[in-house]
Amino acid sequence: MSLRENEPVYLIDTHAHSDAFSVPEWIESAGRALARGVSGNLSAGVWWDQFDHLLAEFSDWILPRPANREKSLEFIGSSGYHIFPALGLHPMEIASRWRSVDGRFDTSRAEADAEKFFDRARKHRNVIWAVGETGFDASSSVVAGWCGKDELLDAQTFAFRNCVRLAVEFGLPLIIHSRSAWKKTQDAVDEALAQGVKTFMVHCYGGPPSDLRWIERRGGFASFGGVITWPDAHRVRQGITECPADVLLFETDSPDLPPVLADGHRPLKNEPQFLCDVIDCAAVLRQQSAVELRAVNFKNFMRFLGF
Numbered sequence: 001m002s003l004r005e006n007e008p009v010y011l012i013d014t015h016a017h018s019d020a021f022s023v024p025e026w027i028e029s030a031g032r033a034l035a036r037g038v039s040g041n042l043s044a045g046v047w048w049d050q051f052d053h054l055l056a057e058f059s060d061w062i063l064p065r066p067a068n069r070e071k072s073l074e075f076i077g078s079s080g081y082h083i084f085p086a087l088g089l090h091p092m093e094i095a096s097r098w099r100s101v102d103g104r105f106d107t108s109r110a111e112a113d114a115e116k117f118f119d120r121a122r123k124h125r126n127v128i129w130a131v132g133e134t135g136f137d138a139s140s141s142v143v144a145g146w147c148g149k150d151e152l153l154d155a156q157t158f159a160f161r162n163c164v165r166l167a168v169e170f171g172l173p174l175i176i177h178s179r180s181a182w183k184k185t186q187d188a189v190d191e192a193l194a195q196g197v198k199t200f201m202v203h204c205y206g207g208p209p210s211d212l213r214w215i216e217r218r219g220g221f222a223s224f225g226g227v228i229t230w231p232d233a234h235r236v237r238q239g240i241t242e243c244p245a246d247v248l249l250f251e252t253d254s255p256d257l258p259p260v261l262a263d264g265h266r267p268l269k270n271e272p273q274f275l276c277d278v279i280d281c282a283a284v285l286r287q288q289s290a291v292e293l294r295a296v297n298f299k300n301f302m303r304f305l306g307f
């Protein structure tokens with residue numbers, strides 16, 4: 001499936017956290033995004049209660065997921081700013097929510113949360129566009145408080161497998177978060193694909209540039225955000241330069257990881273409008289036009305969604 005000649009290109013931020021904004025802040029932020037041509041964002045899932053909050057407070061922007069490509073293009077092209085919700089069990093949330101007092105994996109809490117996660121999924125199936133964030137984070141601040149890294153990875157594996165189950169049941173793609181656990185992520189992605197997950201994106205890709213081919217062979221995507229604009233982020237800047245076009249997506253991860261803008265200043269808080277600056281920076285690094293990269297982003301976003 002690809003974008004046909006006469007189809008429009010929409011500028012979509014493929015990873016942001018809309019509900020991390022207050023509603024008044026979001027109204028302004030969505031307005032600034034629209035003014036620069038950014039018309040929506042995939043809103044990454046963190047937890048079932050965060051998903052409840054998104055549905056309750058951001059209903060004016062939420063786009064239901066249609067069954068086919070034509071309807072989906074019609075919905076995405078309708079006026080206003082759109083949020084595409086995802087439901088996930090974020091590996092960093094797990095680190096604080098599923099840790100017992102002695103730093104072990106509290107399986108009874110995990111099972112109760114998994115039940116609530118599936119309950120939300122079944123109740124709100126019509127507005128879920130992707131499953132995640134899910135994945136592995138073994139960075140030192142996340143491991144802190146656990147009796148060992150393996151204990152935390154066991155908890156993250158439990159969450160990952162539940163996200164895989166949901167993605168297979170609903171035929172939805174996975175949003176992967178991976179930090180300081182790339183090998184573990186690769187094994188888990190292979191397991192997910194073997195179980196029938198259709199595709200995945202590694203959001204805020206920070207793995208080795210050479211592994212972009214590994215993602216390409218699996219039909220997955222690597223999403224690049226504001227980090228590519230940081231002058232000292234050598235590995236990620238190398239990654240965006242080498243990334244095959246059919247793997248490429250662009251995100252902001254708003255409100256986190258603000259980019260360095262063309263005038264050299266870095267805003268305190270990231271927001272979807274800065275997707276334009278991320279793509280402009282990628283255009284310079286890849287020596288490709290920003291117009292072309294906007295089209296690549298949308299074409300790949302539709303492929304990621306299965307349309």
Ligand SMILES: [Zn+2]
Nearest residue numbers: 015044133253
């Ligand atoms: Zn995120």
